[in-house]
Amino acid sequence: MLKKSVFFLGFFLFSLWGLQAQNLSDTLKPDPNVKIGKLANGLTYYIQHNNEPKNRVELRLVINAGSICEKPDQQGLAHLLEHMCFNGTEHFKKSALVDFIEASGVKFGAHLNASTSFDQTIYMLQMPTDRKTLIDSALLVLEDWAHNVRLTGTEIDKERGVVKEEWRLGLGAQDRMMKKYIPIILKGSRYAERLPIGKMAVIDTAHYATLRNFYHTWYRPDLMAVIVVGDVDVNQMQKMIEQHFGKLKNPADEQKRLVYGLPDNKKPLVAIATDKEATMNQVVVFYKHPKQPEVTVAGFKKYLEDQLISSMITARLAEITQKPGAPFMYAGAGYGGFLGRTTEAYTAFAIPKDNQIGNALKTLLDENKRMQEYGFTKTELAREKKNLMRKYERLYADRNKQKSATLASEYINNFTQKEPVPGIAEEYKLAKELIPQINLASVDTTAKHWVTDTNMVVLITAPQKKGVKVPDEKEVLAIIQAEKTVQLKPYVDKVLRAPLIARAITPGKIVSEEKADSLYD
Structure with missing residues (x-):
């Protein structure tokens, strides 16, 4: 479950030197509670028994392909194909699929759904487990x-209109602004040209054969995972998966699944988008970095360190919001994923007050520079270690209450991004061993490298209305340039060292007691 929401608990005092010398290079092994395997055709499966909720099972079909795989004449077809999967298959004609699902007590949308993104397509289904035949039908x-969608010309033409209507409904402020800033913040990458919604001109005119070709090219077993988590018998489910999916074949002329990245940028990329229907101001500063693998114990240690740094800088920004004249209402920062599979980023963001967008940006840059130049204090680190410990302790205490859908999401990330899934118990054990090794010098060194002059991206979105001053690109670049000569002082952590009540208190005495027949008389 090596995710951005995992927390640490406790100290474990034993042979720390031995761990550091011998085990940091060890690969994190999968949670023994999940059975992970691969069929002869390359299809990967994950199966785990879990009772939250009871008598239910979460099923996922994951395709390691999305809009990023589309050719120029296919833009939008990954999304159209997702729609077609609910519009008739070999064993479930037209509306029969939805009828079968709803007859099983499952609601379309809540328990049956799908999503198409840049790099993957996911089909989601939750089913009751009281009947074996029902589970078998769900796997069918x-x-x-996976390989039996009926892509008839008549149904494709009908679904074009559905996708176009979905596109029209999405033409709100956020969508309009996104179309302005995505080409800038993703400049020079394939992602900038492959939004999942696609191009309506392609949706309108794509030949039937083009859609069928996309289906047969990318929906193949070596790019698929079947995930089953819930109140099921693991061995029985393995046999059923083998029966249903072992027959799938990869195409003879298999096309390589390429992984696309984002280019470096020496100068800051500045994207500014406004809209009359936008409801708030936003400033985001990204510092892009190559994605580092987290598959070893050392990677887990770095992950814990990242969370501590993120918490400390966020606490500083929160402190600023409490001051009179603060330029923003809320702000935060953290290190984690960016777009694509090869890039991660340190991100600082703020929700500025009206006419304070420039000042909010400057404040974010100030705090990033202060962190880079002076690091953190011992008291900040000690405090966040304790906070992280308490949160991780609760997570460990609730390890048997994890929802099946949550576990399924973790296995999706493992399949598509190689994110480790050691399980909460193992993470808890490792965290107890590793946290004492994280010291102030270590976090300061890491934080120093988060803030860079290159690979910087600034995004500003705001309402387009009278009285709201939004800086233009030239003004933003001037703020960034001026920051290079700003002189800052180290952060002072104002810790209350005196007791809450300095003097001893004499206990009182009970002078009388009365029995009340009712509290409401």
Whole structure:
């Protein structure tokens, strides 16, 4: 479960030197509670028994392909294909699929859904487990999606209109602004040209054969994972998966699944988008970095360190919001994923007050520079270690209450991004061993490298209305340039060292007691 929301608890005092010398290079092994395997055709499966909720199972079909795989004449077809999967398959004609699902007590949208993103397409299904035949039918649904979708010309034409209507409904402020800033913040990358919604001109005119070709090219077993988590028998589910998916074949002329990245940028990229219907101001500063693998114990240690630094800088920004004249209402920062599979980023963001967008940006840059130049204090680090410990302790205490859907999401990330899934118990054990090794010098060194002059991206969005001053690109670049000569002082952590009540208190005495027949008389 090596995710950005995992927390640490406790100290574990034993042979720390031995761990550091011998085990930091060890690969994190998968949670023994999940059975992970691969069929002869390359299809990967994950199966885990879990009782939250009871008598339910979460099923996922994951395709390691999305809009990023589209050719110029296919833009939008990954999304159209997702729609077609609910519009008739070999064993579930037209509306029969939805009828079958709803007859099983499952609601379309809540328990049956799908999503298309840049790099993957995911089909989601939750089913009751009280009947074996029902589970078998649910796996048949996944199997049909995998290789038996009926892509008839008549149904394709009908679905074009559905996708276009979905596109029209999405033409709100956020969508309009996104179309302005995405080409800038993703400048020079394939992602800038492959938004999942696609191009309506392609949706309108794409030949039937073009959609079918996309389906047969990318929906193949070596790019698929079947995930089953819930109140099921693991061994029985393994046999059923083998029966349903072992027959799938990869195409003879298999196309390589390429991984696309983002280019470096020496000068800051500045994206500014306004809209009359936008409801708030936003300033975001990204510092892009190559994605580092987290597959070893050392990677887990770095992850813990990242969370501590993120918490400390966020606490400083929160402190600023409490001051009179603060330029923003809320602000935060953290290190984590960016767009794509090869890039991560340190991100600082703020929700500025009206006419304070420039000042909010400057304040974010000030605090990033202060962190870079002076690091943190011992008291800040000690405090966040304790906070992280308490949170991780609660996570560990609730390890048997994890929702099946949450576990399924972790296995999606493991399949698509190689994110480790050691399980909460193992993470808890490792965290107790590793946290004492994280010292002030270590976090200061890491934080120093988060803030860079290159690979910087600034995004500003705001309402387009009278009285709201939004800086232009030239003004933003001037703020960034001026920051290079700003002289800052180290942060002072104002810790209350005196007791809450300095003097001894004499206890009182009970002078009388009365029995009340009712509290309401």
